Amino acid sequence: MIPVLNVYGTGARIAANAPGVNVLDGCIYIVGFKSGVGEITQMGDIFHLVYGVPKGKHVSGEILERINRDLRDSGIKVTQSDDIDRDTFIKWSYISAMALTGAYFDIPMGPIQHPGKERDLFIGLTKESKAIGERLGIDFGCDLVEHHLAVMDSLDPHSTASLQKDLKAGHESEIQGQLFDMIDRARSLGIPTPVYDTVAARFSK
Secondary structure (H helix, E strand, C coil): CCCCCCCCCHHHHHHHCCCCCCCCEEEEEEEEEEEECCEEEEEEEEEEEEEECCCCCCCCHHHHHHHHHHHHHCCCEEEECCCHHHHHHHHHHHHHHHHHHHHHHCCCCHHHHCCCHHHHHHHHHHHHHHHHHHHCCCCCCCCHHHHHHHHHHCCCCCCCCHHHHHHHHCCCCCHHHHHHHHHHHHHHHCCCCHHHHHHHCCCCC
16 A cells, blocks of 8 residues: 555554555655546646655565556656655645645645745745754755745646645645644644744634
């Protein structure tokens, strides 16, 4: 099993509740929306799955190669991570900043791709999650702000995050994992999050 939910630590939580199941960890980069019954429409060209074996687990090279082959044969770009804890945190950090900025201003990605208050909020959220990751001992291997901006600027400017769509439709959303879990993690580490707190003031639990 390779969970790809937009919340850091999902694989470990599933593994703890699924004894006997070989749970890896992963994340996915894709923009899409439900366009009909049983139908999902992809926006843009990004379709990239990153996965890896958590520390302390062992999976045979044969199984991993089969996973890689099946994904590539399906037209999905796949990266087998050498540090999936790092990569799932980076994705959590990115999707949180992206989705919350879009939801806070009720906008698509376009305005975030240009200088202004929308891009400033996105950067502020990224800097706060970066502080959390650094406190957890994660070596990002890159400038996290520059990384997130590069991903943001590659998106279809008309696209919106699934979190935004779910909130507007009154559906169950990932706001707990993308907003309040980030704040809770920061609190547990003694890290202030004034930008996240500003967003949280608009979206009560």
